[in-house]
Amino acid sequence: MRSLLSLLTRLWLLLLVVISCDSNQQPPADLVLKNTNIYTLSWPDPSSDGTPNSLAPLGPDGWRPDAQAIAITDGLITFIGSNDGVAAFIGENTKVLDLEDSYLVPGLVDGHTHVQGLGQNLDYVDLKDVATEEEAVQRVVEWARNVPEGEWIVGRGWDEGAWANNYPDKKLLSEMVPNHPVFMNSLHGFAAWGNEMALERANINIETPKPVGGDILKDENGVPTGLLLNNATDLLSGAIPPPDKEKRKSWVMAGLEEMARSGYVAIHDAGVGTELMEAFMELDEEGKLPLRVYAMIRATDEPMMKRWQTAGPYQSESNKLFVKSVKAFYDGALGSRGAKLIEDYSDRPGHRGVSGEDYGFNQDLVQNLIDAGFQVGIHAIGDAGNRETIEFLEKAAADNPQSLELRHRIEHAQVIHANDFERIGQLQLIASMQPPHAAEDKTWAEDRLGPDRILGAYAWRTLLQTGTGLVFGSDLTGSDHDIFYGLHSAISRRSKDLMPAEGWHMQEAVTEEEALRAYSSWAAYASFLEEETGKLQVGKWADITVLSIDPLESGRTNPGELLNGEVVMTIVGGEVVFEK
Numbered sequence: 001m002r003s004l005l006s007l008l009t010r011l012w013l014l015l016l017v018v019i020s021c022d023s024n025q026q027p028p029a030d031l032v033l034k035n036t037n038i039y040t041l042s043w044p045d046p047s048s049d050g051t052p053n054s055l056a057p058l059g060p061d062g063w064r065p066d067a068q069a070i071a072i073t074d075g076l077i078t079f080i081g082s083n084d085g086v087a088a089f090i091g092e093n094t095k096v097l098d099l100e101d102s103y104l105v106p107g108l109v110d111g112h113t114h115v116q117g118l119g120q121n122l123d124y125v126d127l128k129d130v131a132t133e134e135e136a137v138q139r140v141v142e143w144a145r146n147v148p149e150g151e152w153i154v155g156r157g158w159d160e161g162a163w164a165n166n167y168p169d170k171k172l173l174s175e176m177v178p179n180h181p182v183f184m185n186s187l188h189g190f191a192a193w194g195n196e197m198a199l200e201r202a203n204i205n206i207e208t209p210k211p212v213g214g215d216i217l218k219d220e221n222g223v224p225t226g227l228l229l230n231n232a233t234d235l236l237s238g239a240i241p242p243p244d245k246e247k248r249k250s251w252v253m254a255g256l257e258e259m260a261r262s263g264y265v266a267i268h269d270a271g272v273g274t275e276l277m278e279a280f281m282e283l284d285e286e287g288k289l290p291l292r293v294y295a296m297i298r299a300t301d302e303p304m305m306k307r308w309q310t311a312g313p314y315q316s317e318s319n320k321l322f323v324k325s326v327k328a329f330y331d332g333a334l335g336s337r338g339a340k341l342i343e344d345y346s347d348r349p350g351h352r353g354v355s356g357e358d359y360g361f362n363q364d365l366v367q368n369l370i371d372a373g374f375q376v377g378i379h380a381i382g383d384a385g386n387r388e389t390i391e392f393l394e395k396a397a398a399d400n401p402q403s404l405e406l407r408h409r410i411e412h413a414q415v416i417h418a419n420d421f422e423r424i425g426q427l428q429l430i431a432s433m434q435p436p437h438a439a440e441d442k443t444w445a446e447d448r449l450g451p452d453r454i455l456g457a458y459a460w461r462t463l464l465q466t467g468t469g470l471v472f473g474s475d476l477t478g479s480d481h482d483i484f485y486g487l488h489s490a491i492s493r494r495s496k497d498l499m500p501a502e503g504w505h506m507q508e509a510v511t512e513e514e515a516l517r518a519y520s521s522w523a524a525y526a527s528f529l530e531e532e533t534g535k536l537q538v539g540k541w542a543d544i545t546v547l548s549i550d551p552l553e554s555g556r557t558n559p560g561e562l563l564n565g566e567v568v569m570t571i572v573g574g575e576v577v578f579e580k
Helices: 002-024 083-089 115-123 133-144 170-176 196-201 233-237 245-261 274-285 302-311 363-371 383-399 401-406 418-426 435-441 445-456 460-465 483-492 512-518 521-526 551-557 559-564
Strands: 031-034 069-073 076-081 095-098 103-106 108-113 153-158 182-186 191-194 214-218 224-230 264-272 292-298 321-329 375-380 409-412 430-433 469-472 544-547 567-572 575-579
Touching: 031 083, 069 083, 076 083, 108 469, 108 521, 115 153, 115 245, 115 264, 133 153, 133 170, 133 182, 170 191, 170 196, 170 224, 182 196, 182 233, 191 233, 196 224, 214 233, 224 233, 245 264, 245 274, 245 567, 245 575, 264 274, 264 321, 264 521, 264 544, 264 567, 274 292, 274 302, 274 321, 292 302, 302 321, 302 363, 321 363, 363 375, 363 383, 363 401, 375 383, 383 401, 383 418, 418 445, 418 460, 430 460, 430 521, 435 483, 460 469, 469 512, 469 521, 483 512, 483 551, 483 559, 512 521, 512 551, 551 559
Parallel strands: 031 095, 108 264, 153 182, 264 292, 292 321, 321 375, 375 409, 409 430, 430 469
Antiparallel strands: 031 069, 069 076, 103 544, 182 191, 191 224, 214 224, 544 567, 567 575
């Protein structure tokens, strides 16, 4: 009996070995990435105060990657684990990449972009970081040497916040560039500066009334100075001949390719009008979109809004283009004093900004899109702008409780009154915010708001503690879209020169894990794609970013090191779209 039991035991063990061997005979993968350091983000989220979950790969010595290798087949992750384990997925035709000394994270997402503008910058005068009016004009003078007389020259990037107390006028620009109409768009697009020929082409003169939600600056005689604010910028930009379809598509492709080089697998394009949507659609149909595009319909394009109200939310067969969200505008920008405040601007008594219907926010149209199943992302900067946005969404939830499931967003959520944070959490909203804004605005934001209101500005930690969702982006072209700069800004609340040394209002900083999630897994949730992407797990899309530096350990011990990081590779759906 004992020998029979022994024989049966050996046969059972042999059967287990055979079963085990069979289970390891996996179909060969298309692509294998091995010998690398992987953070899957597959463990649970940290608590609202930033404390990592007990299952996070964080020990006394710091963060440690939780995998070494990934196998990818048909655009999906089929294995994630050890170097030994991935060997079963390597076949004769498998492409194997040894990524030693690199760090793999879930594909990064820019949660608030204007990607066409990034491509357009190749055809525009770069005005970023110009310190004076004279320097900006000189750049235009140099550019004009290669432009036929009479053709428009467009510049972009002068800082309307930093220059708000000393705006330029048309005099020097007109003298130095008299034979071209010149349009100089500001860093965040809330101020425009033109020369005399540009004003003439746009029919802006002493009789031109300021539009609702905008301002045309004029001298003591009522003559336009060449500087326009908020909605008035459209008067000048609208005079520029629109690009043809192929030019627009080339701008979009150039912008997307730059985002791929920068490590992003997806973008949320915040405010897509008819022409840009056509470009995205055609590029998707042609199989040319290198990244996933979450296109947010521009609410000021009313004919387009009505078409999508009938059509409903959309996801392309390629899984590259998604139209599930509407981008509305509630107020202006803080730098140009267009953000709507509850009390007067600290540096301009009697002025509180513009918002609501005065800024082009059509409540009925936006509500119609919500009723049609669209998420709404509302641009709100000032504390009054945010409060009125909250009130609108509270009413939408009262009228239609199911609208709470649409994960509505506040784009920027920049200044919030202390009494309104809990209301945002109760509505289960998502704050779509831009860490570089805090790093860049710190030099003048407190002048606008004063020492008390500034405590409710760029308040990432306070929002997380109310249960508000968080997603990070760049707001390009207004800010640098470099992911390492974004992570550094979020963790340290310092600018690129590492100032201030102790960080700016560090009580609102996020941890290194939260920053990485806000650019990946939380961004996936904000676009309803958490089941498909955002974490590196078997069965999810193979959307992967490969970095030269450990984003978690560097972020924990020395955030300044992040500024030295590089993107090594970007993979979208198993396809390498960028390789350094």
